Amino acid sequence: MNIEELMLGSSKALKKAALNEAAKSYILENKALFQLLKKAANRYVAGEHLEDINVKVKSINSRNVPCTVDFMGESTRTEKEANAVTKEFLRLARLIKKAKLDSTISLDLSHIGLAVDKQLGLENLLKICKEDIEVIISAEGTDRTDRVLETYLEASKYYNNVGITLQAYLHRSENDLQELIKCEGKIRIVKGAFDTPHGTSLARGEELDNRYLNFVRMLLEARHKCSVATHDPKIQNGVIRLLEDIETPSNYEFESLLGIENERIYDLNRHHPTKIYVVYGVEWYLYLCNRIAEYPPGIFQSIIDVMNDT
Ligand SMILES: Cc1cc2nc3c(=O)[nH]c(=O)nc-3n(C[C@H](O)[C@H](O)[C@H](O)COP(=O)(O)OP(=O)(O)OC[C@H]3O[C@@H](n4cnc5c(N)ncnc54)[C@H](O)[C@@H]3O)c2cc1C
Numbered sequence: 001m002n003i004e005e006l007m008l009g010s011s012k013a014l015k016k017a018a019l020n021e022a023a024k025s026y027i028l029e030n031k032a033l034f035q036l037l038k039k040a041a042n043r044y045v046a047g048e049h050l051e052d053i054n055v056k057v058k059s060i061n062s063r064n065v066p067c068t069v070d071f072m073g074e075s076t077r078t079e080k081e082a083n084a085v086t087k088e089f090l091r092l093a094r095l096i097k098k099a100k101l102d103s104t105i106s107l108d109l110s111h112i113g114l115a116v117d118k119q120l121g122l123e124n125l126l127k128i129c130k131e132d133i134e135v136i137i138s139a140e141g142t143d144r145t146d147r148v149l150e151t152y153l154e155a156s157k158y159y160n161n162v163g164i165t166l167q168a169y170l171h172r173s174e175n176d177l178q179e180l181i182k183c184e185g186k187i188r189i190v191k192g193a194f195d196t197p198h199g200t201s202l203a204r205g206e207e208l209d210n211r212y213l214n215f216v217r218m219l220l221e222a223r224h225k226c227s228v229a230t231h232d233p234k235i236q237n238g239v240i241r242l243l244e245d246i247e248t249p250s251n252y253e254f255e256s257l258l259g260i261e262n263e264r265i266y267d268l269n270r271h272h273p274t275k276i277y278v279v280y281g282v283e284w285y286l287y288l289c290n291r292i293a294e295y296p297p298g299i300f301q302s303i304i305d306v307m308n309d310t
Helices: 003-019 021-031 031-041 050-061 077-097 118-129 142-156 175-180 207-220 232-245 262-268 284-294 299-305
Strands: 067-071 103-107 136-137 162-167 187-190 228-231 252-257 276-281
Touching: 003 021, 003 284, 021 031, 031 284, 031 299, 050 067, 050 077, 050 262, 067 077, 077 103, 077 118, 077 175, 103 276, 118 136, 118 142, 136 142, 142 162, 142 175, 142 228, 162 175, 175 207, 187 207, 207 228, 207 232, 207 252, 228 232, 232 252, 232 262, 252 262, 262 276, 284 299
Parallel strands: 067 103, 067 276, 103 136, 136 162, 162 187, 187 228, 228 252, 252 276
Antiparallel strands: none
16 A cells, blocks of 8 residues: 555545544543543644633734634534524624624534524524624535525525635536625635535546636635635645736635644735634544544644643
8 A cells, every 4th residue: 555545545544433423432431542632633623612712712813813713513403402502603702792802703504403404504593693793604515505505695685794615626616606606795615525426526636726716716806705715835825826916806815724734824814814713612523533534644743742741
């Protein structure tokens, strides 16, 4: 096996491990393993509680970089749970205002009820939008794309502080963008993180990079609010080149996830608007597995994080 095959194999294994409930409970119930993995997760996660957000966001803001905060989770199965999660997002919104944090909110609609019932997802989203802080909806698996986009379009009729994430790898996104651009809300472009049904998406590579840049170009030319959400320096540099050709570009930002190439974001922040996506909550195990699965060399960083101060 060469190194690339090893990386791919370990990425697939981690994705499986993330979803394996028995492995998860074994690890989380084993004190020593729990402590080690928690240390690896600390790079990517602000903490388990809302209070941790206050500290982390303030520290990032002190470097003049705004944040967006997500209370991690998805696929809530009952109305009661979805309403409890919505209450947590409302607490988050109030903390942002009270502590004067420079932060917006990001969320998965299935976390606040979309997977239980579409109307519940919409109603809970509207409650959060009412707090008058920008709320960006994440993109989920393809089985949910229609419901997520429809909910966004509906919410946009009532609020202009709601935005949406678009996955450049999906073939359908070219058409979806034509609809989404008619609403005022920010459009966050990502490459896409989920496994997709055969024939519905592009793999990582030049064609996807070109499509990504093309979406950003369309948004910049339309002076539509947009976020370039990627850790890929090729895309970031491509967008910087696009910006040079656009007269007084506005309404764009570069966004990265907490713990991933953040020095690059601080560097970009000297000349461009940037943002760091900060997550908190108890679902850090799944989140950690997904981050490493997405970029297997990250396992080496995790080993360093675990070994530091042990
Ligand atoms: C703010 C934000 C919000 C997101 N929201 C969603 C969402 O709602 N739905 C969704 O499907 N996906 C979302 N994603 C994830 C996204 O779809 C990609 O899966 C993820 O960003 C990895 O793709 P990439 O473009 O960053 O780089 P890749 O195409 O994975 O990698 C390209 C290059 O980027 C660099 N790179 C990538 N990852 C790392 C790393 N961990 N450490 C160091 N360098 C790295 C490397 O140089 C690598 O060669 C989000 C991402 C961000 C940043």
